[in-house]
Amino acid sequence: MKLELRFFASLREALGISQESVTTPVTVKTIADLRAHLIERGNPWSEVLADGKVLRCALNQHMVDANTALQDGAEVAFFPPVTGG
Amino acid sequence: MPIKIQESDFDVSAEISALRKGDPRVGAVVSFLGTVRDMNDGSQVKGMTLEHYPGMTEKALQEILDHAKARWDIYQTLVIHRVGPLLPEDQIVLVAVTSAHRGEAFAVCEFIMDYLKTAAPFWKKEDTPEGARWVDARITDEVALSKWKK
Numbered sequence: 001m002k003l004e005l006r007f008f009a010s011l012r013e014a015l016g017i018s019q020e021s022v023t024t025p026v027t028v029k030t031i032a033d034l035r036a037h038l039i040e041r042g043n044p045w046s047e048v049l050a051d052g053k054v055l056r057c058a059l060n061q062h063m064v065d066a067n068t069a070l071q072d073g074a075e076v077a078f079f080p081p082v083t084g085g
Numbered sequence: 086m087p088i089k090i091q092e093s094d095f096d097v098s099a100e101i102s103a104l105r106k107g108d109p110r111v112g113a114v115v116s117f118l119g120t121v122r123d124m125n126d127g128s129q130v131k132g133m134t135l136e137h138y139p140g141m142t143e144k145a146l147q148e149i150l151d152h153a154k155a156r157w158d159i160y161q162t163l164v165i166h167r168v169g170p171l172l173p174e175d176q177i178v179l180v181a182v183t184s185a186h187r188g189e190a191f192a193v194c195e196f197i198m199d200y201l202k203t204a205a206p207f208w209k210k211e212d213t214p215e216g217a218r219w220v221d222a223r224i225t226d227e228v229a230l231s232k233w234k235k
Contacts, residue, residue, distance in 0.1 A: 009136055009208035010219040061141035063204060077138060077206075081222030084135065084166060084207025085119055085178055085198060 001072035003034070008079035011055070014048045024070075031057050032066040034076060049078065056081055088146045090137060092169040097179060104163050105183050111160055115190035116181040117198055123173035125220065128213040133220075135168045135177070138206035142166075149200040153193045159184040164197065166207065196233055202226040 005020045012018045028037050035055075039046045049055070058077040059068055070076065087104075089095075097118060105111045123130050150162045163181040171177060180197045184190040209220040 006138070008138055008206065009210070058138070058141055058206070061138070061144050063145070063206075077141070079138070079206060080208065080219065082203065082206050083209045083220040083222055084137070084205050085202045 001028075001070065001074075003070065003073075004075045006075060006077035008077065010080050011048055011078055014044055016044070029069060030066065031059065031064065031068050031070065031076065034070060035066065035078070054081060055079065087163050087165075088143055088150070089163075089165045090139075090142055090168060091165065092167060094167070094176060095165050095179060097176070100163060100165065100179060101181055104161050104181055108160060108183065110185060111183040112185045113187040113190040114181060114183050115187065115194040116179060117194050118176060119178040119198075121171050121173050121175045121177060125211060128211070128215060130173060130211050130213055132170060132172045132212045134170050134210045134212075135166075136208045136210065137166075137168050141206050145205045146201065149197055149204065152200075153182075153196055156196075157184070157189045157193050159189050159193050162193065162197065164201070166201075166205070168207070199226070199229045199233060203230050 002023050005022055007015055007018055024034065024037060028034050035049050039049050056063060056079055057066065058064065060075050101114055101116060105114055121133060146164050153159065153162060159182055161183045163179065165179040167177055180194055182190045182193045203226050211218055211220055
């Protein structure tokens with residue numbers, strides 16, 4: 001499916017990218033699948049998105065957990081825990 | 086229920102006056118003002134830059150305010166959050182709540198801040214003598230949130 005990816009803060013800097021359109025294979029069904037798929041790209045993705053890293057993700061601008069199902073055309077964002085206020 | 090994300094500074098007094106203007110039911114206004122400290126985690130902070138996720142930020146804050154309105158008997162809420170470059174002593178965030186009595190306004194002001202700290206997509210990057218660094222989320226923010234989940 002087609003997805004619009006967004007990255008913020010330390011992830012954006014470490015990946016050197018803030019936005020990207022991707023077409024994922026059919027095996028990518030959830031946020032966790034997408035993360036694993038991006039890790040397969042190798043460095044810096046494998047390091048920045050590594051399993052041990054605490055990340056937050058949003059689907060269509062709502063914070064969700066990793067087992068949330070993706071939908072075609074969705075906007076998916078990865079970012080570190082928030083630090084506003 | 087205004088939500089404002091802006092680079093520019095704000096006038097607390099003018100914002101609170103506007104929030105309660107024309108509403109004689111209001112008997113209590115509670116506000117919280119967050120400002121930039123010059124020290125964090127043992128380092129001097131010369132300045133900071135606040136990044137956010139345009140679009141999601143407004144939605145996340147609106148959800149927080151909707152939850153507050155559904156749970157407590159309050160009248161108006163206001164959240165102003167600045168983004169971009171800031172210096173020590175600068176104002177960062179203003180939350181204000183009006184209600185008939187102080188109990189609800191105090192509770193909701195704290196509720197909004199506790200949720201904002203963990204659910205609104207803002208990130209701080211500090212400029213310190215050792216270099217620029219992204220601020221880490223605090224476990225105490227998660228603890229503060231847990232008290233509202235009873």
